[in-house]
Amino acid sequence: MRLGILGGTFNPIHFGHLRAAEEARERVNLDKVIFMPSGNPPLKIVDLIDAFHRYTMARLATASNVNFVVSDLEIRQTEKSYTVNTIQKLCGIYPEDKLFFVLGIDAFLDIPNWWQPDVLTGMVDFILVTRPGFNLMDVLKSPYVLSADDGLEQFRLKSGRKALVLQMTPMGISSTEIRRLLRESKSIKYLLPDKVEEYIYQHNLYHP
Numbered sequence: 001m002r003l004g005i006l007g008g009t010f011n012p013i014h015f016g017h018l019r020a021a022e023e024a025r026e027r028v029n030l031d032k033v034i035f036m037p038s039g040n041p042p043l044k045i046v047d048l049i050d051a052f053h054r055y056t057m058a059r060l061a062t063a064s065n066v067n068f069v070v071s072d073l074e075i076r077q078t079e080k081s082y083t084v085n086t087i088q089k090l091c092g093i094y095p096e097d098k099l100f101f102v103l104g105i106d107a108f109l110d111i112p113n114w115w116q117p118d119v120l121t122g123m124v125d126f127i128l129v130t131r132p133g134f135n136l137m138d139v140l141k142s143p144y145v146l147s148a149d150d151g152l153e154q155f156r157l158k159s160g161r162k163a164l165v166l167q168m169t170p171m172g173i174s175s176t177e178i179r180r181l182l183r184e185s186k187s188i189k190y191l192l193p194d195k196v197e198e199y200i201y202q203h204n205l206y207h208p
Helices: 015-027 051-062 083-093 105-109 136-141 175-183 194-202
Strands: 002-008 032-037 068-070 098-104 125-129 145-149 154-157 162-166
Touching: 002 015, 002 083, 015 032, 015 051, 015 098, 015 125, 015 162, 032 051, 051 068, 051 194, 083 098, 098 105, 105 125, 105 136, 136 145, 136 162
Parallel strands: 002 032, 002 098, 032 068, 098 125, 125 162
Antiparallel strands: 145 154, 154 162
Protein backbone atom coordinates (compact mmCIF):
# COMPACT_ATOMS: atom_id res chain seq x y z
CA MET A 1 0.00 0.00 0.00
CA ARG A 2 0.92 3.65 -0.39
CA LEU A 3 0.67 5.36 3.00
CA GLY A 4 0.89 9.07 3.81
CA ILE A 5 2.14 10.07 7.26
CA LEU A 6 0.77 13.41 8.48
CA GLY A 7 2.28 14.42 11.79
CA GLY A 8 1.59 17.43 13.94
CA THR A 9 0.39 18.63 17.30
CA PHE A 10 -3.19 18.97 15.97
CA ASN A 11 -3.79 21.52 18.70
CA PRO A 12 -6.64 21.37 17.71
CA ILE A 13 -7.16 19.55 14.41
CA HIS A 14 -9.18 21.59 11.88
CA PHE A 15 -10.49 21.56 8.31
CA GLY A 16 -7.14 22.76 6.93
CA HIS A 17 -5.46 19.55 8.18
CA LEU A 18 -8.26 17.38 6.84
CA ARG A 19 -8.38 19.00 3.43
CA ALA A 20 -4.59 18.79 3.00
CA ALA A 21 -4.71 15.09 3.84
CA GLU A 22 -7.57 14.44 1.45
CA GLU A 23 -5.94 16.29 -1.46
CA ALA A 24 -2.63 14.52 -0.86
CA ARG A 25 -4.41 11.16 -0.74
CA GLU A 26 -6.26 11.77 -3.98
CA ARG A 27 -3.47 13.36 -6.01
CA VAL A 28 -0.68 10.97 -5.01
CA ASN A 29 -2.94 7.89 -5.04
CA LEU A 30 -2.44 7.08 -1.37
CA ASP A 31 -4.35 4.14 0.06
CA LYS A 32 -4.41 5.60 3.57
CA VAL A 33 -3.32 8.74 5.40
CA ILE A 34 -2.06 8.14 8.93
CA PHE A 35 -2.52 11.09 11.28
CA MET A 36 0.24 11.09 13.91
CA PRO A 37 -0.50 13.43 16.86
CA SER A 38 2.77 14.32 18.56
CA GLY A 39 3.21 13.02 22.07
CA ASN A 40 6.05 14.93 23.72
CA PRO A 41 7.54 17.43 21.22
CA PRO A 42 11.25 18.28 21.69
CA LEU A 43 10.49 22.02 21.83
CA LYS A 44 8.10 23.60 24.32
CA ILE A 45 4.86 24.69 22.62
CA VAL A 46 2.61 27.36 24.13
CA ASP A 47 -0.97 26.26 24.90
CA LEU A 48 -0.24 22.61 24.04
CA ILE A 49 -2.93 20.52 25.70
CA ASP A 50 -2.60 16.91 26.81
CA ALA A 51 -1.80 14.42 24.03
CA PHE A 52 -4.83 12.28 24.86
CA HIS A 53 -7.20 15.17 24.07
CA ARG A 54 -5.44 15.93 20.79
CA TYR A 55 -5.51 12.25 19.81
CA THR A 56 -9.20 11.96 20.67
CA MET A 57 -10.09 15.07 18.64
CA ALA A 58 -8.18 13.67 15.66
CA ARG A 59 -10.18 10.44 15.97
CA LEU A 60 -13.43 12.40 16.05
CA ALA A 61 -12.42 14.52 13.06
CA THR A 62 -11.42 11.60 10.84
CA ALA A 63 -14.09 9.05 11.84
CA SER A 64 -16.19 9.63 8.71
CA ASN A 65 -13.32 8.99 6.26
CA VAL A 66 -12.40 5.31 5.82
CA ASN A 67 -9.11 6.36 4.22
CA PHE A 68 -7.91 8.17 7.35
CA VAL A 69 -6.27 6.45 10.32
CA VAL A 70 -5.12 8.03 13.60
CA SER A 71 -2.07 6.50 15.28
CA ASP A 72 -1.32 6.62 19.00
CA LEU A 73 2.32 5.62 18.42
CA GLU A 74 3.77 8.88 19.73
CA ILE A 75 1.33 9.58 22.53
CA ARG A 76 2.03 6.16 24.09
CA GLN A 77 5.72 6.92 24.62
CA THR A 78 7.20 8.96 27.45
CA GLU A 79 10.40 10.05 25.73
CA LYS A 80 10.66 13.05 23.39
CA SER A 81 8.83 12.61 20.07
CA TYR A 82 11.55 12.92 17.43
CA THR A 83 10.21 12.55 13.90
CA VAL A 84 13.15 10.45 12.73
CA ASN A 85 12.41 7.87 15.44
CA THR A 86 8.71 7.79 14.58
CA ILE A 87 9.37 7.29 10.86
CA GLN A 88 11.88 4.56 11.66
CA LYS A 89 9.27 2.73 13.76
CA LEU A 90 6.67 3.10 11.01
CA CYS A 91 9.08 1.65 8.45
CA GLY A 92 9.34 -1.37 10.74
CA ILE A 93 5.56 -1.64 11.18
CA TYR A 94 4.89 -1.31 7.42
CA PRO A 95 7.96 -2.96 5.81
CA GLU A 96 6.12 -3.88 2.58
CA ASP A 97 4.44 -0.50 2.08
CA LYS A 98 5.51 2.74 0.42
CA LEU A 99 5.60 5.58 2.95
CA PHE A 100 5.31 9.30 2.22
CA PHE A 101 5.89 11.97 4.86
CA VAL A 102 3.34 14.76 4.37
CA LEU A 103 4.22 18.23 5.64
CA GLY A 104 4.09 21.91 4.73
CA ILE A 105 6.84 23.62 2.76
CA ASP A 106 7.59 25.75 5.82
CA ALA A 107 8.18 22.65 7.95
CA PHE A 108 10.32 21.05 5.25
CA LEU A 109 12.58 24.11 5.17
CA ASP A 110 12.98 23.81 8.95
CA ILE A 111 14.20 20.19 8.79
CA PRO A 112 17.89 21.21 9.21
CA ASN A 113 16.94 22.17 12.79
CA TRP A 114 15.35 18.77 13.50
CA TRP A 115 16.97 15.77 15.18
CA GLN A 116 19.13 13.79 12.69
CA PRO A 117 17.84 15.51 9.53
CA ASP A 118 20.29 13.70 7.25
CA VAL A 119 18.89 10.36 8.37
CA LEU A 120 15.28 11.52 8.08
CA THR A 121 15.59 12.80 4.51
CA GLY A 122 16.96 9.44 3.40
CA MET A 123 14.23 7.28 4.95
CA VAL A 124 11.08 8.18 2.97
CA ASP A 125 9.79 10.29 0.11
CA PHE A 126 8.06 13.57 0.93
CA ILE A 127 4.77 15.19 -0.05
CA LEU A 128 5.09 18.93 0.46
CA VAL A 129 1.93 21.03 0.63
CA THR A 130 1.86 24.75 -0.04
CA ARG A 131 1.36 27.11 2.87
CA PRO A 132 0.47 30.83 3.00
CA GLY A 133 3.61 32.91 2.54
CA PHE A 134 5.57 30.14 0.79
CA ASN A 135 5.79 29.16 -2.88
CA LEU A 136 7.19 26.27 -4.90
CA MET A 137 10.52 27.99 -5.53
CA ASP A 138 11.15 28.11 -1.79
CA VAL A 139 11.75 24.35 -1.81
CA LEU A 140 15.05 24.98 -3.60
CA LYS A 141 16.29 26.79 -0.48
CA SER A 142 16.54 23.48 1.37
CA PRO A 143 20.11 22.14 1.68
CA TYR A 144 18.70 18.65 1.08
CA VAL A 145 17.30 19.41 -2.39
CA LEU A 146 19.50 18.48 -5.34
CA SER A 147 17.40 19.62 -8.31
CA ALA A 148 13.91 20.15 -9.66
CA ASP A 149 12.34 17.60 -11.98
CA ASP A 150 9.09 17.76 -13.94
CA GLY A 151 8.83 21.54 -13.68
CA LEU A 152 8.51 22.50 -10.05
CA GLU A 153 6.22 19.67 -8.98
CA GLN A 154 8.92 17.15 -8.09
CA PHE A 155 12.34 17.60 -6.55
CA ARG A 156 15.23 15.18 -6.21
CA LEU A 157 16.87 15.08 -2.81
CA LYS A 158 20.56 14.52 -2.21
CA SER A 159 19.67 11.33 -0.36
CA GLY A 160 18.18 9.84 -3.52
CA ARG A 161 14.64 10.31 -2.27
CA LYS A 162 12.13 12.67 -3.87
CA ALA A 163 9.77 15.41 -2.75
CA LEU A 164 6.46 15.97 -4.50
CA VAL A 165 4.99 19.46 -4.17
CA LEU A 166 1.22 19.96 -4.19
CA GLN A 167 -0.50 23.29 -4.69
CA MET A 168 -3.33 22.97 -2.18
CA THR A 169 -6.70 24.63 -1.95
CA PRO A 170 -6.01 27.81 0.08
CA MET A 171 -7.55 27.61 3.54
CA GLY A 172 -6.62 30.35 5.96
CA ILE A 173 -7.33 28.32 9.08
CA SER A 174 -4.79 27.83 11.85
CA SER A 175 -4.83 26.13 15.24
CA THR A 176 -3.26 29.27 16.70
CA GLU A 177 -6.20 31.39 15.54
CA ILE A 178 -8.72 28.87 16.84
CA ARG A 179 -7.09 28.92 20.27
CA ARG A 180 -7.15 32.73 20.25
CA LEU A 181 -10.86 32.77 19.46
CA LEU A 182 -11.55 30.35 22.28
CA ARG A 183 -9.57 32.43 24.77
CA GLU A 184 -11.67 35.42 23.75
CA SER A 185 -14.91 33.41 23.98
CA LYS A 186 -15.63 33.84 20.26
CA SER A 187 -17.18 31.38 17.84
CA ILE A 188 -15.04 28.67 16.20
CA LYS A 189 -17.91 27.20 14.20
CA TYR A 190 -17.10 26.19 10.59
CA LEU A 191 -13.35 26.14 11.30
CA LEU A 192 -13.31 22.51 12.44
CA PRO A 193 -15.70 19.53 12.57
CA ASP A 194 -18.74 19.83 14.81
CA LYS A 195 -17.71 16.85 16.93
CA VAL A 196 -14.33 18.45 17.63
CA GLU A 197 -16.00 21.72 18.58
CA GLU A 198 -18.33 19.85 20.94
CA TYR A 199 -15.41 18.01 22.53
CA ILE A 200 -13.51 21.26 23.12
CA TYR A 201 -16.45 22.85 24.92
CA GLN A 202 -17.30 19.64 26.80
CA HIS A 203 -13.77 19.48 28.27
CA ASN A 204 -13.29 23.26 28.56
CA LEU A 205 -10.12 23.19 26.45
CA TYR A 206 -8.07 26.27 25.55
CA HIS A 207 -10.09 28.57 27.79
CA PRO A 208 -8.30 30.89 30.21
